[in-house]
Amino acid sequence: MNSTLFLQNLINALQWGSFYALIALGYSMVYGVLLLINFAHGDIFMVGAYIGFFVATFLLGQYGSHLPWDLSPASILILTFIVTMAVTAGVGVLIERVAYRPLRRKGANRLYIVITALMIGLILENGNLAILGASRKNFPELIPKEIYHLAGITFTNLKVLVIIITFLVFFFLQFVVRKTKWGMAMRAISYDRMAVPLMGIPVDTIIVITFALGSSLAALAGILFALSYPVLEPYMGALIGWKAFIAAVVGGIGDIRGAFVGGILLGFIEIFSATIFPSTYRDLIAFGILMLILTLRPNGIYGTAQRTKV
Amino acid sequence: MKRYTGYLLSLLIFLLLIGLSWAGWLDSYTQLVFMFMGVNIILSTSLNLVNGYMGEFSCGHAGFMAVGAYVTSLLTVWFFTPGSIFGPNLLSPQWALILFPFLLLIGGLAAALAGLMVAIPSFRTRGDYLAIITLAANYIIKSAIENIQIIGGARGFMGMKRVINGMENFLNLPWMMIWIGFFVFFSILMIHRLVTSTYGKGILAIREDEIAAEIMGVNTRKTKMIAFMLSSGLAGIAGGLFAHILGYINPGSFTIMKSTEALVMVYLGGMGSLSGSVLSAILLTLMLELLRPLQVFKWVVVPLILFLLMLFRPEGLLGHRELTDVFPSLRRFFRNNEGG
Numbered sequence: 001m002n003s004t005l006f007l008q009n010l011i012n013a014l015q016w017g018s019f020y021a022l023i024a025l026g027y028s029m030v031y032g033v034l035l036l037i038n039f040a041h042g043d044i045f046m047v048g049a050y051i052g053f054f055v056a057t058f059l060l061g062q063y064g065s066h067l068p069w070d071l072s073p074a075s076i077l078i079l080t081f082i083v084t085m086a087v088t089a090g091v092g093v094l095i096e097r098v099a100y101r102p103l104r105r106k107g108a109n110r111l112y113i114v115i116t117a118l119m120i121g122l123i124l125e126n127g128n129l130a131i132l133g134a135s136r137k138n139f140p141e142l143i144p145k146e147i148y149h150l151a152g153i154t155f156t157n158l159k160v161l162v163i164i165i166t167f168l169v170f171f172f173l174q175f176v177v178r179k180t181k182w183g184m185a186m187r188a189i190s191y192d193r194m195a196v197p198l199m200g201i202p203v204d205t206i207i208v209i210t211f212a213l214g215s216s217l218a219a220l221a222g223i224l225f226a227l228s229y230p231v232l233e234p235y236m237g238a239l240i241g242w243k244a245f246i247a248a249v250v251g252g253i254g255d256i257r258g259a260f261v262g263g264i265l266l267g268f269i270e271i272f273s274a275t276i277f278p279s280t281y282r283d284l285i286a287f288g289i290l291m292l293i294l295t296l297r298p299n300g301i302y303g304t305a306q307r308t309k310v
Numbered sequence: 311m312k313r314y315t316g317y318l319l320s321l322l323i324f325l326l327l328i329g330l331s332w333a334g335w336l337d338s339y340t341q342l343v344f345m346f347m348g349v350n351i352i353l354s355t356s357l358n359l360v361n362g363y364m365g366e367f368s369c370g371h372a373g374f375m376a377v378g379a380y381v382t383s384l385l386t387v388w389f390f391t392p393g394s395i396f397g398p399n400l401l402s403p404q405w406a407l408i409l410f411p412f413l414l415l416i417g418g419l420a421a422a423l424a425g426l427m428v429a430i431p432s433f434r435t436r437g438d439y440l441a442i443i444t445l446a447a448n449y450i451i452k453s454a455i456e457n458i459q460i461i462g463g464a465r466g467f468m469g470m471k472r473v474i475n476g477m478e479n480f481l482n483l484p485w486m487m488i489w490i491g492f493f494v495f496f497s498i499l500m501i502h503r504l505v506t507s508t509y510g511k512g513i514l515a516i517r518e519d520e521i522a523a524e525i526m527g528v529n530t531r532k533t534k535m536i537a538f539m540l541s542s543g544l545a546g547i548a549g550g551l552f553a554h555i556l557g558y559i560n561p562g563s564f565t566i567m568k569s570t571e572a573l574v575m576v577y578l579g580g581m582g583s584l585s586g587s588v589l590s591a592i593l594l595t596l597m598l599e600l601l602r603p604l605q606v607f608k609w610v611v612v613p614l615i616l617f618l619l620m621l622f623r624p625e626g627l628l629g630h631r632e633l634t635d636v637f638p639s640l641r642r643f644f645r646n647n648e649g650g
Contacts, residue, residue, distance in 0.1 A: 119617040122570075284453040294431065295430075
């Protein structure tokens, strides 16, 4: 592989890994607070992409009903991001409210909540299929495509945007979790579940905030994904969700850095194994490597060893 | 007499089903539903061994099913039918009557060996990290099969129908029904005997507290190995049967979706309840068939029903109990906790 091809793949891998990282961050945050594998998260990503589609087409005036004032393309883009993230956060919080909280109150075994999450995911996927039909939706092009050539490497402005946004989100989340009061409460809940309510921390509020943050990140990933690969279908979240979850665990689930590093790593492995070997071997090699990492470091790259007491 | 009622009852149901399908009173669709029910019972009970009794979260059961399905199908097609891949048949088709169960067991054995892929990491890894390893194992197996072009790759593999037809031409009995009935009985009995034995107590002890179990003298490595390999082996047998019911398999039938189905059956019935697993496998198979007229909405309604069920019975249908604990009057018929 010569250096140009390497650099080209490096950019592709960073972009591809960014999607995994954004979804994995949501998985990891919810897991850190609730110890719940939120299997519906991949489908929230899908819901985010669809909501983004409807918001964008509405703002572009494709439903016949125009807004009373004209919008510039840039403001449409920004409005799409904001509205979609807010609505998807609402969906995430609603799911938490309707499905997970009642079960948590009843003291159900953690794994039953995981199964409920799986069911919610199925309902979202197939509900979408049943209501909107199997025809694929084409996401409108909100950003005019510009292609740059630099020393033999080709990249679009979108790719750069995806990578930059992902890094910004990562630093923002690091800041939230490490420096703010809410972040401190989140870390406290994952540290000691029993003592936190006694300290006067409203656990349910923190959980709602976590779900809202995680879901809006999934929506962000959904829009960015839809901008890059503008075909939407109901099952788009399933596979990418499972893979992002694996990435989060390999990084060390419950840790922001772990999710980020795991996501980017999975992107690298997938892109580079597809360049070196036939592309059908991609999953085989990617999961083989991830399994090896987990066997060698059972708690992931950033995970700390679980201490067990008898 | 009490000792044998469980066996007698199963034998009676078994003979009744076979008699009805032999006499042609059950149409082939109903027979198919019963056969899938049997396969699902094997899947859910075997997954319950790991997820319910041992308290791990294995979500890659379909992978082991795939190994069993492919190994058994390759062997039966190689032995009993002439084909483009393997050339002329090695043995005359009549031999299938005797050898079929053994080939199923070989498929199960291969699946058990694939189970090592999960069993060995489980010595060091627990909980959600192990869940990922099982998930990755499922992907790896599926992806590996897709890349072996000689057995059809992603296009799938077929020819098993001719093996079954060969058996039925020689002696006209519903052979698939018979073998499924036999292996359902075999796997329930085996898991029941295992979990009520001393080894089974070790498995339960690992669920409660692994370190304490080890201190008390449970050989945790050996116990985990047995549980994982038995579970995946039985899944392999279920896979072999599944392949011979359909007569066609492709890697796409063994995705996470199939594993999810098995998971749902275990948790719907209740963790660590053998009769619960049997009951939920029967109910879920029936529900999926009865709701078929809903078409697209089927896969919205089924998860919705399961979700509501979880909401109102968060411990599954039977919880940790067996059928005999819920209806004590049944105990008259069974020796201690004979379930299902």
